[in-house]
Amino acid sequence: MNARGGSGTESAPDGPGRDLADLAADLADRLGEGSAPDLEALAREHPEQAERLLALLPTIALMVDMEDTPGGVATPDVVGARALGEFRLVRELGRGGMGVVYEAEDAALGRRVAVKVLPPAAAIDALRLRRFQLEARALASLSHAHIVPIYSVGCDRGVPYFAMRLVEGRSLAEVVRERRDAPGPGGLPVHVEAAALVLPVAEALAHAHGLGILHRDVKPANLLVDADGHPWITDFGMARLQGESDLTRTGDLIGTLRYMAPEQALGRGEGVDGRSDVYALGATLYELLTLRPAFDDDDRQALLRRILSEGPSRPRSIDATIPADLETLVLKAMAREPADRYASASELADDLRRFLASEPIRARPPGRLARLRRWASRPERVREAGAALVSLGLLTGGIGILFYLAHLLGIVRPQRPDDLVHDLAVAFFAFDAPPIACGALILAGRRIGLWLGLVTSMHFLAWLLVALAGWDVLDYGGLHEDKATEAPLVLLILLLVAHALARTVIGLAAGPRRGVAAPGVGGGA
Structure with missing residues (x-):
């Protein structure tokens, strides 16, 4: 057992300065392996941490005991020993980076609840403790029929926890998995049902956004459906509250990458707002409709590159029975640029409502001009500009080499052979080499290459127009004195x-290339 879970934190070296979180995690590991820790040796080696660690010992043992019970279910004779505050823990429901959720019984009120617990090793981490507290505050601020309500907050034996409504049902991730593994009839009723499930979620997000709370981890696994088909938003562990300092550092990924909007996937925090949650909900609806993620790459870097530079495949290309309006709605919610999405979750909810009422939705498929603009703005256009410039230099340089080889073989006979070599060298350095150098700069990620490529191409174009007008720029030792034979070659070049x-101008219009170096790992794929 590893009490540190998926934090990715490496243990500090042994010694007096060891972090309390590492010591607590090691203690949990030893208890999980069935060995009794040497408390006296621990107190001798780490006197500055001993008192706090001994105070945490009963809680660490409780957490280990809960994990080691087969199936996570507590047997009746030990339920009483697993009390946390006023609650008796019954069984583990799930766990993630931000805590463990148990089914519990509220002894005072005689009701079943869900209790979210921050394990001791995590509770010592100030950042994770602050996130846990913010999640409780976020839930306490919200009152909506489709957001899991919080009942109480407490701390027992050094373990923070909060109790909330127990939703008996399944997540949308399970719904998708079941439909994928055992496909039913499909068709319009299923797609309408998907839209009907997402509508109240959009309304709940609009409520949260109106109170200045961003969820930042909307995905099928965080949306529960109870036995009555009632959807619930859960897990505000990554939420950001208005007026609170953001607990993320530049480069940290907060959320689950597969459902992240591009601006959130960049890990910079800038530009992340309600439209980022709209994107994630659009990605969730996409998966409900197509039974596959919008971006299904397993490699994290490839997934990040696709999110930043590509849009999802059209849902109707996967399932032609998906209504065209629903496809338009999903693609608008998942537009790469925030300005092209629904301006708010309430706008998305309005269009879902219109769709379900068989009324025309307000979203429209992008027109030809808009599609052209989006095509031109994609980062690939920058790479294509670099490739076009390199190709230009290589092709025109290759033509010069062919002329020189033809001269050596006697196929062409310039009137002034020495001038041919001179003019070919001048042409290479004046017209062939610069595009190659500019293209290489662009392909290396240097934006200055685009501007230099623009100047180089215009310079080359100007000299070609001069040559077409009849003025000799370079006559290659007299090879081009016959203008009738020169013109086709000049036109080709x-x-x-x-x-x-043209490619360079489009590359400039595409804007700066977005970096795709992996930000700090803070969310799942």
């Missing part, structure tokens, strides 16, 4: 230059 110039 002109087309190549015009293509590279």
Whole structure:
């Protein structure tokens, strides 16, 4: 057993300065393995931590005992020994990076509840403790029919916890998995049901956003459906509250990458607002409709690159029975640019309501001009500009090499052979090498290459127009004195230059390339 879970925190070296969280985690590991810890040796080696660690020992033993019970179910004879505050823990329901959730019994009121507990090793981490407290505050601030309500907050034997409504049902992730494993008839009724499930979630998010609370981890696993088909938003462990300092550092990923909006996936915190939750809910609806994630890459870096640079495949390309309006709605919610999405969760809810009432939705598929604009703004356009410039330099340079080889083989006979070599060298350094250098800069991620490529292409184009007008720029030892034979070659090169110039302009319009170096790992894939 590893009490540190998925925190990814490495243990500090042994010694007096060891962190209390590491000592608590090691103690939990030893208890989980069935060995009794040497408390006297622990007190000798770590006197500054001994008192707090001994105070935590009963709670650590409780958590280990709960984990080691087969199936996470407490047997009747030990339920009483597993009391936490006024609650008796019954069984583990689930666990994640932000805590463990148990089914429990409220002894005073005689009702079953869900109790979320921050394990001792995590409770010592100030950042995780603050997140846990913020989650409790967020839930306490919200009162909505589709947000799991909080009942009480407490701390027992050094373990923070809060109790909330116990939702008996399953998550949307389980719903998707069951439908994928045992597909039913499908078709319109299933798609309408998916929209009907997501509508109240959108309304609940609008309520949270109106109170200045962002969820930041909307996904199928965090949306529960009870036995009556009533959806609930749960797990506000990653939430951000208005007026509170953000607990994330630049580069940290907060949430689950597969459902993150691009601005959230960048890990910078800038631009993350209610539209980021709208995106995640759109990705959830996408999965409910198609029974597959919008982005299904297993490799984290590939997944991040796709989220930042691509849109999802059209849902109707996966399942043609999905209504066109529902597809339009999903793609608008998942637009890569926040300005192209629904401005708020309430706008998304309004369109879902219209769809369910068989009324025209307000979202419209992007027109040709909008599609062209989106195509031109994609980061791939920058790489394509670099490739076009490199190709231009290699092709025109290759033409020069072919002329020189033809001269050596006697296939072409310039009037002034020495001038041919001179002019070919001048052409290479003046016209062929610069596009190659600019393209290499662009492909290396240097934006200055685009501006230099623009100047280089326009310079090349100007000289070609001069040559077409009849003025000799370079006559290659007299090879081009016959203008009728020169014109087709110049026109061919002109087309190549015009293509590279157009690609460079589009690359500039695409904006700066978004970095895809992996931010700090703070969320799942």
